[in-house]
Amino acid sequence: MKLLEGKVAIITGGSKGMGEAHSKKFIEEGAKVVIGDVDVEAGKKLALELGEDALFIELDVTNTNSWDALVQQTIKTFGTIDILVNNAGLAGGITGLLEMEEGLYKKIIDINQSGVFYGMRAVLPIMIEKNDGAIINISSLAGLRASAEANPAYTASKFAVRGLTKQAAYEFANKNIRINAILPGAILTPMAQEMLTSEQLEETAQMLPMKRFASPNEVSDVLAFLASDKASYINGTDIVVDGARDTIIK
Numbered sequence: 001m002k003l004l005e006g007k008v009a010i011i012t013g014g015s016k017g018m019g020e021a022h023s024k025k026f027i028e029e030g031a032k033v034v035i036g037d038v039d040v041e042a043g044k045k046l047a048l049e050l051g052e053d054a055l056f057i058e059l060d061v062t063n064t065n066s067w068d069a070l071v072q073q074t075i076k077t078f079g080t081i082d083i084l085v086n087n088a089g090l091a092g093g094i095t096g097l098l099e100m101e102e103g104l105y106k107k108i109i110d111i112n113q114s115g116v117f118y119g120m121r122a123v124l125p126i127m128i129e130k131n132d133g134a135i136i137n138i139s140s141l142a143g144l145r146a147s148a149e150a151n152p153a154y155t156a157s158k159f160a161v162r163g164l165t166k167q168a169a170y171e172f173a174n175k176n177i178r179i180n181a182i183l184p185g186a187i188l189t190p191m192a193q194e195m196l197t198s199e200q201l202e203e204t205a206q207m208l209p210m211k212r213f214a215s216p217n218e219v220s221d222v223l224a225f226l227a228s229d230k231a232s233y234i235n236g237t238d239i240v241v242d243g244a245r246d247t248i249i250k
Helices: 017-028 040-050 064-078 102-130 152-175 190-195 198-206 216-227
Strands: 008-012 032-037 054-058 083-086 133-138 177-184 238-241
Touching: 008 017, 008 064, 008 102, 017 032, 017 040, 017 216, 032 040, 032 064, 040 054, 054 064, 064 102, 083 102, 083 216, 102 133, 102 152, 102 177, 133 152, 133 216, 152 177, 177 216, 216 238
Parallel strands: 008 032, 008 083, 032 054, 083 133, 133 177, 177 238
Antiparallel strands: none
């Protein structure tokens, strides 16, 4: 039997990068997948590619009305919600605290932090009613420590995702709802490939303990397990997927 057979999952930011890999993996493991994204063209294209078990719904994770509409359409189409993956996020580039524009700071916090809160609040009543559910929030290695490759808002938001995850996991554990966070390290996403030259990618890879980036699929494999009934007693935890990167002192 497939890991997610019969489950209905919402994946935010599910049309590109790691989100696309997650959507494909969940379909492969037997789930029905709702791809929520602001990129309508990419979302519709991916849903068409994945077939009848995939549905694209336009979603602005910072807008509660957008969340309500997505939840209603998901229920109408697939009948329930078993899994939420809060994957949508914004990096925002490398900027120092004094140089960072206030508008960019607020935008990153709104998407990365508030979007997770809005998502959990939108689906939890359904999960509470059925006394079952799994939520996975995508944080980052930047949610564990400062980074020369991030900015204050990104780091703050990813720390906050971990806090939201733990508080919610504690609150809803007695409802058989598991809420965990995944913290990816260096992942070879299309965005990374666009931002860095092949030489820069190789130079960065050689500084990593495993001498390579992870593929998005390596994160998706962990995500699918964590969303499945196989992980029935894993709750309120951080799972780091970083190839031992966090062991580096400097």
